[in-house]
Amino acid sequence: MGKPIGVIDSGVGGLTVARELMRQLPKEKFIYLGDTLRCPYGPRPKDQVKEFTWQMVHYLMRRDIKMLIIACNTATAYTLNELQSVLPIPVIGVIEPGARAAIKSSRNKRIGVIGTEGTIKSQAYPEALKAIDHSMRVNGLACPPFVPMVENGILEGPEAEEIVSSTLLPLKEMNHIDTLILGCTHYPLIKDLVQKEMGSHINVISSGEETASETSLILAYHNVLEQGDSTPVHEFYTTGDMEKFRLVANRWFEEPIQVLKLIELEQFEKTAK
Amino acid sequence: MGKPIGVIDSGVGGLTVARELMRQLPKEKFIYLGDTLRCPYGPRPKDQVKEFTWQMVHYLMRRDIKMLIIACNTATAYTLNELQSVLPIPVIGVIEPGARAAIKSSRNKRIGVIGTEGTIKSQAYPEALKAIDHSMRVNGLACPPFVPMVENGILEGPEAEEIVSSTLLPLKEMNHIDTLILGCTHYPLIKDLVQKEMGSHINVISSGEETASETSLILAYHNVLEQGDSTPVHEFYTTGDMEKFRLVANRWFEEPIQVLKLIELEQFEKTAK
Missing domain, CATH: 3.40.50.1860 (Rossmann fold)
Known part of the structure; x- marks a missing residue:
């Protein structure tokens, strides 16, 4: 070994x-x-x-x-x-791999990023994306309820669905992203819920993968x-x-x-x- | 610059x-x-x-x-x-990037590879896959009609569909792959046809991407x-x-x-x- x-x-x-x-x-x-x-x-x-x-x-x-x-x-x-x-x-x-995968995936160059307040405020993902392609348009959304929800083991069911749905609402209303980066390592555990909420036309990227x-x-x-x-x-x-x-x-x-x-x-x- | x-x-x-x-x-x-x-x-x-x-x-x-x-x-x-x-x-x-993407994508570790006779015979993809994970099961299929078809600009329509369908038949019948590598640089041009023929449950990977x-x-x-x-x-x-x-x-x-x-x-x- x-x-x-x-x-x-x-x-x-x-x-x-x-x-x-x-x-x-x-x-x-x-x-x-x-x-x-x-x-x-x-x-x-x-x-x-x-x-x-x-x-x-x-x-x-x-x-x-x-x-x-x-x-x-x-x-x-x-x-x-x-x-x-x-x-x-x-x-x-974990940031650049997610950014590169989003660039590979996106056809309309409009990318959403969800993460903690700190990650969204840091602009780390928009910076990584624009460093490679400055025509990328990036919409960030902080999702504070997700980490406690995941750590408490609420990964499916009506309560989880309701939290995911209401938290993601601003992103759904915002505009026509075709790719969404899960910019927090907790989020892959609710990837299916996020995918269902955003719709099958959105490619949801897990930075960990x-x-x-x-x-x-x-x-x-x-x-x-x-x-x-x-x-x-x-x-x-x-x-x-x-x-x-x-x-x-x-x-x-x-x-x-x-x-x-x-x-x-x-x-x-x-x-x- | x-x-x-x-x-x-x-x-x-x-x-x-x-x-x-x-x-x-x-x-x-x-x-x-x-x-x-x-x-x-x-x-x-x-x-x-x-x-x-x-x-x-x-x-x-x-x-x-x-x-x-x-x-x-x-x-x-x-x-x-x-x-x-x-x-x-x-x-x-172009071989290892396709192999790594297939490993990332596959959940059942059964991967199909299509390519020219030479590429399939060389076993380059199975070797690259097994070097990382020797439990991978790989089915290769040579698709000689695809390169001339693509170079002649036959990228859609009934003729293209018929060629893709009959060529891929052995792979469809073989077994339950969940990921297919396009192991030839011409094939991304007929990716949609291949995807349609194989079904939406198969993740089709383009080595170029x-x-x-x-x-x-x-x-x-x-x-x-x-x-x-x-x-x-x-x-x-x-x-x-x-x-x-x-x-x-x-x-x-x-x-x-x-x-x-x-x-x-x-x-x-x-x-x-």
Whole structure:
């Protein structure tokens, strides 16, 4: 078995990215680190997000990872460029893969993005889209009710449908997008509801799926795809409550997650530079 | 304007890849080289395909390209690894992007691939798929009538429908794929016909679309995305009959291709090492 791949997130949301990584790269071993203790990162100042992210990165670098995935929109927006230029391994975030997939998908160049208040305010998706094609027209909509709904396990039924429907109303009324980016790692869990609400003519893009596919390309590009055929045993770490993390994780994954250890915040601080 | 991107193909088929590249990367300038004089590459011995491909590569390297796209399945199968290890610029082919997109798309891990006799015989797609996930089950089908049909401009109507229907019959009868890779650069022009014949439950993947999206990632990854906002003027070269090339190209592109120069074979030979 070769080197593992590190996945960091502010909490549990990035597990949807990890799930896609495990599906699309079944030979690879992943080490997931969710900073549930200090979640969410969205409302925190930039310097603090950078500090917390670096603490996780330092831990994973000691584990000799071959690649790093930032499975958190806020951390991607604040740290991707720095990590890419400083770390000796490939680093990718979740924003650009979603943006590239939207450009591939859209025929009328009108794209919707839904996410947390922080992600929408940051303009990270419009900037990523316009950097490639400045004729893109992007409509962002913050959907604050979605994260608590998903974390409470409300993934289907009348209550979920009602929340999704009323939250997405401004986007439906706005104009004629043909592509919608799920710009928050929690949202893939309600993708079917969003798809139903927006209509089958809208291509709904899950950043996690695209991030996993781009990870596959980068590994191949650097000739570091896992060659063996042993079954990888993944590791999932949380900085917060283990039971709560395990509960959400096992609700989201098809198979129960076997390994789930706690890393104390102090350990982070010891490994920080 | 920064450096251009080179696209090579054995003939006109790669124009579908070029079209996608131009759509998804509207700021980038492309130089396309189609070796129509010596097309098709499929039946030729490996050493000859490598020789012809290198001749095109030498020409483009003199034009100071920043990246090379091999928009030809045969040339990709025979030369990608060598070009990737020798050239000082990023190189990608059309096979792996299609394979990665199929892995992303498939839920039941049963994938169909259609292509020329040469591509299907080469097992390039099954190998690329199984290298990432060896539980993939792949059914290949050679579709010899499709290339002449497309080059003759028969892209819709009863004749085209009949050819597509009867050619795809073995694949429809075979088993329960949920994803079909168009493993030939000509086929995106009959994607709608193939989709209709296979049914809406099958995700039909066009390698060109995926190759363009992966090109976008590699350019971003190396920080060489075009920054300016001048409109690029692309260049299209053929080694064979200019009028014939222009005829096919203008039938395929929404806007007529303005620049189209002939490069004599002798010029190739002069630039070969």
